[in-house]
């Protein structure tokens with residue numbers, strides 16, 4: 074074996090080529106890919122607009138001069154309470170028309186509905202991710218009996234007939250929440266939705282995280298940390314957790330629209346939010362009754378819900394593509 | 404077999420200044436059956452009763468086919484795995500049963516360089532934070548500050564110190580291995596286990612990395628356990644070489660003796676496969692080809708584990724396990740019928 078004497082040769086020869094991507098972490102590379110993706114940037118923009126609209130709902134409605142709860146019997150016909158005017162009563166005073174029967178402004182109700190909907194979806198996503206990641210890391214790293222016990226718990230939760238339980242127990246449990254914590258009905262219902270969604274959502278993420286941890290813990294950098302004398306907290310939070318951000322982010326961005334749709338579906342079924350709370354699901358439930366005579370009442374909230382869920386989903390897909398090294402689109 | 408005295412077991416003579424001493428260390432991985440109860444159904448006998456020692460500044464080469472237990476042996480003596488049996492002494496202190504916590508202060512003295520330059524560096528950490536991790540974990544505060552110290556280390560191993568904030572994905576395999584080396588020498592350990600540190604690298608880069616390791620050894624008086632799967636890599640760097648087969652040490656001697664006068668049939672086969680620099684000698688020399696596959700470490704052959712492939716195997720080899728014994732001064736072998744062969 075001939076031994077080359079200059080061990081710095083190789084180090085310098087490749088430094089020119091790597092100078093181009095100086096100091097870029099995988100996150101920065103992913104962000105660069107994301108920025109070049111037109112669908113991703115469009116959906117990100119739409120998502121930002123949706124979130125700002127929801128956050129600024131009181132300001133916007135005041136500027137437009139509408140509010141979600143005042144009745145307006147001048148905007149609906151005396152007989153049958155159908156909106157007066159075309160497209161469900163679209164006018165300068167009511168940009169998206171009015172609700173049949175009550176004459177409440179649809180634009181304002183849609184905006185306030187998005188506030189509650191996003192609040193529920195965001196909180197439930199946050200709790201789901203926190204629970205799922207914690208349990209998944211512990212299960213994956215501990216192996217042994219703790220892993221088995223947590224695995225059984227997840228199996229049990231996933232095997233639960235979720236919808237049935239929600240339907241059956243929603244009224245009893247919201248009332249229980251109201252009385253135990255002295256909450257208003259609306260707060261109790263919102264809380265109930267958040268808790269139920271996250272309680273049944275976390276095991277899926279926990280399984281994904283557990284699987285990732287099982288493979289990460291076998292990587293040599295973990296062993297290297299042990300060989301330096303690192304303790305378990307450092308290994309879990311400094312070595313393993315940073316490698317989980319990609320799957321967590323992808324899961325969270327795809328979970329959010331699922332929860333938005335789930336809240337609407339539950340409210341539609343009467344399990345979630347109930348009138349007079351402005352809620353997309355409750356609105357859709359109402360609109361079905363009026364579909365033959367006032368189709369705009371179905372299409373307007375329906376379209377908005379569709380756009381919101383689609384934008385979040387497209388963004389989630391794009392984030393996954395950008396973070397997945399095999400995407401090969403960059 | 405009740406009275407097992409020292410002379411009848413595989414133990415190497417005690418050297419007074421030994422940094423690390425390994426006596427009959429065993430590492431079994433239990434195989435559990437499926438189902439809820441995880442009943443133990445057998446063992447992978449990855450390392451079976453190995454003994455060797457390492458003195459300060461020395462390099463012990465460990466060679467053997469892939470799967471023969473080299474990595475397991477390296478990890479076990481580093482106490483990254485708990486030994487199933489045997490005894491490990493570091494600087495005269497028995498560390499066999501120390502807990503992970505009790506090992507922490509000792510980790511400054513022994514480090515490891517890993518085989519895979521990709522999986523051994525955390526892709527989410529910068530080079531700076533990777534090389535400074537030993538300081539952080541051990542609570543060591545260099546007088547000039549961690550960053551200056553780390554940048555010195557980077558320069559020392561042939562990396563550009565300005566690349567402190569870069570991520571591993573921006574470096575080549577050879578450069579990544581240098582990062583791993585800088586991390587291993589950061590706390591000035593006395594012993595480094597190098598687990599096939601160049602096997603994953605291009606041949607042209609292997610020599611550079613081996614040279615770097617040798618320079619560092621001279622500079623810091625490091626002892627190395629240098630693991631490789633073929634003899635040609637370890638020859639140059641090793642003072643002594645241990646030849647492993649199916650979890651056991653077959654032969655242990657000074658490097659030159661392993662090459663020039665091996666006593667064990669397995670070493671004969673290994674050395675006959677190393678290409679000779681002289682083409683005429685290369686053509687005329689006799690090659691010993693091994694037939695058959697490496698037996699399973701779950702169910703190793705009785706007696707001598709090498710007997711299923713040994714050209715010299717006899718009845719006794721199936722009945723009696725050959726212990727590692729001193730066949731010539733400082734030259735250990737585990738064979739009932741050792742024979743000196745001059746191959747070069």
Ligand SMILES: Nc1ncnc2c1ncn2[C@@H]1O[C@H](COP(=O)(O)OP(=O)(O)O)[C@@H](O)[C@H]1O
Pocket residue numbers: 432447448449467468469470471472473474475476700
């Ligand atoms: N964690 C483990 N669990 C079960 N078997 C293992 C484990 N690690 C290694 N082994 C087995 O032990 C034997 C020796 O492996 P290893 O020490 O990696 O060999 P080498 O480094 O010489 O290639 C192999 O048969 C391998 O399959």
Ligand code: SF4
Pocket residue numbers: 667668669707708709710711713714715716717720725737738739740741
């Ligand atoms: S003990 Fe027998 S089988 Fe084993 S190496 Fe020696 S001669 Fe071969």
Ligand SMILES: [Mg+2]
Pocket residue numbers: 473474475598599
């Ligand atoms: Mg190995």
